[in-house]
Amino acid sequence: MPRSSNLLRAYIVLGNNEIKRSDTVSHLKKYVKDSLAAFNLDEMDARGDLEPQTLKTSLEALPVGDKYRLVIVHDAQKLSSRVQKMLLDYLDNPNEGSVLLLDASVPCEEESRKKDAFVKSKLYSKIKKMGPEATINCPTPKPWEMPKAVQTKLARKAKTTIDPDAAQELVKRLGTNMSLLSSELETLKNLAQEPGHIRLQDVTDNVVRIVEPTPWDLADAMCERNLKKSLELLAQMKTSVGPGTIAYLTGRVKELICAKSLEERGESSALASELHKQSWQVKNYTRWARKFSREELVAALKACAQTDRAIKSGSDVRNTLITLLASICREPSQTTYNC
Secondary structure: OOOOOOOEEEEEEEEEOOOHHHHHHHHHHHOHHHHHHHHHEEEEEEOOOOOHHHHHHHHHOOOOOOOOEEEEEEEEHHHHHHHHHHHHHHHHOOOEEEEEEEEOOOOOOOOOOOOOOOOOHHHHHHHHOOOOOEEEEEOOOOHHHHHHHHHHHHHHHHHOOOOOHHHHHHHHHHOOOHHHHHHHHHHHHHHEEEEEEEOHHHHHHHHOOOOOOOOOHHHHHHHHHHHHHHHHHHHHOOOOHHHHHHHHHHHHHHHHHHHHHHOOOOOOOHHHHHHHOOHHHOOOHHHHHHOOOHHHHHHHHHHHHHHHHHOOOOOOHHHHHHHHHHHEEEEEEEOOOOO
């Protein structure tokens, strides 16, 4: 993001975070006075029939009554080789009054080990050499960062608020597509029981899951002893149910036993280091462990081992998992472990 009033002759904003890219483009537009935008702001699309001469003519035009003229090319990753060649020649002697912004919806370098063709192009390299601010990366937040991004950037953009558990559930149901999440927030703020404030119930009542649940989603529901949610998630897992699922559930039970033991010794703060995880990864473990007695967790671990043997012996994976989840998620007074 440019931090000074002296702009470079060209910038590239790229990445899969459409919201951040849009914000960056909007930030650069602020360098053009609104009253003069008709003369000094030109936006075009690289798709279709963009001709080299059309873009060159725009770039060579002088600003009217202002310091800069801004030329924005959206979907820049689709620029033809002819247009790219023209830009390479143009940038050897650019118009001092024009600023070129290429907006490319491709993975930036920090998002993918394998560079996109546009990132490997001569045009990208030439603009990158103009300075550290010439390329503006807009990567999608990591999956564990998405709920926070929904709570802050996306909710603020939608002029609403959303509870942490609601944001987390929204990401679980819709995935990490920023545009889709932003659009859904716009819908939810009007459907919410309290207009402008989205709660967990609003998400569960109005948002259909389009992303298949993962084994860790299932393990989270199991740790909550929420049988209804556990069975719903298992039913929605079409491709990710197999021997690896029971291995993951077994590992989670072992982690809860560790959390229970550390809490009993007053050493819960050491949980992350003991499990070789980040603190954010284990933030709910102690709370979950409190839902079980030590005896119940040991019995659950034995039940997981029995379930694993049953699956390896040919028992139906899904039915066997249902039995296991029903046993672990039952209320304490009802708990039996027969797998």
